[in-house]
Amino acid sequence: MRENDDRLDKPQEEIIAEKQGNSYILTGVGGTIGEIHFRMIDVDTWVIDRTYVQAEYRGQGLAKQLLDLVVDEARERGRRIIPSCSYALEQFKQDAAYADVWDNKAAGDYADPYSSHSIGATRP
Template sequence: MEEQRKATEGTTEEVSVQKQGNSYVLTGREGKVGEITYQMVDVGTWVIDHTYIDPRYRGHNLARQLLNMVVDEAREKGRKIIPSCSFALEQFEQNPEYADVWDNKTSTKYADPYSSDSVSQSGP
């Protein structure tokens, strides 16, 4: 389990990150505060389909840290990623460091800009 620290209302709260199946989950004192999930499309490709950070924890780059964990795992396993949730797609479009894992030939087919659970750039 990886530990990360986050400031909340003038105090420091421990937030832990744990891999659970095809997701990474952030947990604080009061339980789950965020997650990113992905699904296997085929043997070499994953779709990131959901990113969420509790509104009380946004603004501390936690969603980006979760995204980086999925990207790092994809690199280690030689996988490509289709960023389906709006947050992941926006990050892939704005940051060239994801180009090596981005399966952008098909990503627009899966993009869901209307997902209510997705996190926008201004959110996390």
């Protein structure tokens, strides 16, 4: 570890996750820094349609923490999840730990590249 590393001088910012309706919101010193939204499409199924973390907070695992909050709640309530936003879909594809809640019975991918603020979403 370098003694002149700038990260050593900066205090760790406290980030708080709160549930607000069908969302989980991450709040830091300056306000909202990230969020994940889901909606119910039937009594047993949720769609994750938006995941967003401000650019300066990316790479810290915050989006995955948000996703895990939704997945944990879905497990507790016996719900299945359709990952519509590109970030959630990619995580579901990469991590077998989500298989128990993934409603992937329809063919093809669910990602909507036009979802507003989806992490990794590209717009034409």
